[in-house]
Amino acid sequence: MSLRWRLVLILGALAVAAVGVASVGSFASTRDELQDEIDAFLVRRADELLDGRRRRPVGGARSGRGPGTTAVQGLGAPSDTSDPDAVTQTVDATGAVTGTSSTAVVLPVSADEAALAASGGQGRILRDATVGGVDYRMITVAQPAGGALQVARPLTEADDVLHGVAGRLVLMGLMSAAAAGVVGWFFARRVTRPLRELTAAAEGLATTRDMPSPVVVKGSDEVASLARSFNTMVGALETSKRQQRQLVLDAGHELRTPLTSLRMSIDLLQRGGRLDDDERQRLLDRAQVELVELTDLVTEVIELAADRMAPDEPEQAVDLAEVVADAAEAARRRTGRAVDVWAEDAGTVWGRASMIDRAVANLLGNAHKFSPDGAPIDVVVTRGRIAVRDRGPGIPATERGQVFDRFYRTDTARALPGSGLGLAIVRRIVDEHGGRVWAAEAPGGGAEVGFALPLMPVGTPAALAPAGA
Numbered sequence: 001m002s003l004r005w006r007l008v009l010i011l012g013a014l015a016v017a018a019v020g021v022a023s024v025g026s027f028a029s030t031r032d033e034l035q036d037e038i039d040a041f042l043v044r045r046a047d048e049l050l051d052g053r054r055r056r057p058v059g060g061a062r063s064g065r066g067p068g069t070t071a072v073q074g075l076g077a078p079s080d081t082s083d084p085d086a087v088t089q090t091v092d093a094t095g096a097v098t099g100t101s102s103t104a105v106v107l108p109v110s111a112d113e114a115a116l117a118a119s120g121g122q123g124r125i126l127r128d129a130t131v132g133g134v135d136y137r138m139i140t141v142a143q144p145a146g147g148a149l150q151v152a153r154p155l156t157e158a159d160d161v162l163h164g165v166a167g168r169l170v171l172m173g174l175m176s177a178a179a180a181g182v183v184g185w186f187f188a189r190r191v192t193r194p195l196r197e198l199t200a201a202a203e204g205l206a207t208t209r210d211m212p213s214p215v216v217v218k219g220s221d222e223v224a225s226l227a228r229s230f231n232t233m234v235g236a237l238e239t240s241k242r243q244q245r246q247l248v249l250d251a252g253h254e255l256r257t258p259l260t261s262l263r264m265s266i267d268l269l270q271r272g273g274r275l276d277d278d279e280r281q282r283l284l285d286r287a288q289v290e291l292v293e294l295t296d297l298v299t300e301v302i303e304l305a306a307d308r309m310a311p312d313e314p315e316q317a318v319d320l321a322e323v324v325a326d327a328a329e330a331a332r333r334r335t336g337r338a339v340d341v342w343a344e345d346a347g348t349v350w351g352r353a354s355m356i357d358r359a360v361a362n363l364l365g366n367a368h369k370f371s372p373d374g375a376p377i378d379v380v381v382t383r384g385r386i387a388v389r390d391r392g393p394g395i396p397a398t399e400r401g402q403v404f405d406r407f408y409r410t411d412t413a414r415a416l417p418g419s420g421l422g423l424a425i426v427r428r429i430v431d432e433h434g435g436r437v438w439a440a441e442a443p444g445g446g447a448e449v450g451f452a453l454p455l456m457p458v459g460t461p462a463a464l465a466p467a468g469a
Contacts, residue, residue: 007188008181015180016173023169030165034158035137039126042139045086046124046151050141056149057088057099087136089150090143093118098147105131107150113140117148128155135159194223198230205234262290313352317456321346323353324381327360331377335368338376346381349453351433356453359429362422363388363449370447378442384435387450389442395449400439403449426451 048054088101095114100106108129109117116123117140125140129152138152218224265287269280321343328339349356360379363386367377370392378389395403404427427437435453442448 008184011184012181016177019173019176038137042151046139046141057101087152091117092147107152116142120146194227313354317348318351318353319348320381323357327357331364340376341379343381347384347455350456355429359426362426366422384455385452387448389448390446392446395439395447403439
């Protein structure tokens with residue numbers, strides 16, 4: 001069953017339940033009010049008879065019955081005091097009927113009513129009775145001189161009113177249920193329209209792999225929030241798909257150069273008879289360099305395509321001064337170049353130490369590539385900022401915003417080894433840690449490339465670090 005039909009059924013059931021409760025309450029209230037009115041009438045009529053404002057029924061009872069009487073034979077003719085809206089009857093102290101206002105109806109006398117008649121005191125009994133298939137509401141009151149007086153009123157009129165009320169309430173319930181169903185249908189259709197559009201868009205995306213048009217968002221409810229989230233997800237997927245396509249195209253372009261050079265070296269080596277030992281060694285060295293660059297390029301492409309660096313490493317508090325010191329020492333051993341580090345109030349950040357170390361190592365490798373032989377590399381660390389400065393030609397101002405793009409290489413860097421992915425990896429790592437990157441001119445010439453990460457507040461407990469970092 002679809003969500004729309006479930007909503008229709010739920011709304012219809014709620015409407016029927018609400019109308020049902022209201023109808024039962026209305027019916028019970030009407031029944032109680034009618035009974036209260038009849039009881040008040042019986043009490044008032046009995047008081048009038050006892051006070052003498054109305055004449056009591058009299059008649060000669062040639063043969064009477066005691067308690068439990070439902071019919072009396074031998075009564076004299078009823079008195080002329082009978083009223084069309086009630087039946088009046090007198091009972092003596094033995095429970096026998098001594099007079100009645102109607103020869104067609106004789107009210108029953110129960111044991112309790114006979115005891116009340118014999119008590120000679122005060123009291124009254126109100127109850128329902130059925131005589132000749134007709135329901136009555138009856139009151140029995142004790143008479144000061146002995147015996148009891150009974151007054152009964154048929155419930156036919158009240159039953160007719162209640163039957164009419166019940167019929168109207170049932171009709172109103174059915175009409176309300178039908179109206180609730182119609183309203184629920186239109187309401188459910190309107191509510192589920194965005195969900196149907198989302199479903200169609202998701203099914204189209206799963207079937208065709210084509211990015212659908214953004215779903216129209218209206219309002220600010222949960223469905224609208226879901227639509228906005230879906231649009232955001234589709235936008236992210238489209239961006240990722242475009243970036244992956246571009247990555248494949250760029251990687252294919254970049255791979256051609258080392259592969260072509262490596263193929264040429266192998267072709268020349270295959271003609272080994274025409275090469276002397278120096279030429280052969282030069283070609284082997286060249287092939288080795290190309291293989292190293294090709295390996296590095298493939299590794300970096302895989303890391304970027306997989307979009308993950310150190311997924312199993314837990315996040316923790318990272319001392320930037322310690323990370324930079326370790327990366328600088330590794331760069332000194334690898335390149336033999338002097339790397340000078342100035343760290344003052346470096347600060348602590350929340351993240352993955354190996355990823356931050358990788359970002360610093362990439363910056364140092366980039367600086368080594370552009371620095372003249374023998375020139376040192378300077379690293380300045382302060383308040384979450386890491387700036388790596390070289391003594392090279394620098395980065396033109398018009399290209400500083402592009403050096404972190406994948407495979408982008410400045411004009412001065414095209415003749416140098418490298419994949420053009422090192423700074424792109426730096427930016428992705430920094431983005432994952434909520435920081436920012438920059439490229440600028442270093443004081444005294446050269447390039448300054450660095451990044452800044454948000455610091456952890458001093459004294460933040462490790463358990464609260466992600467929220468406070």
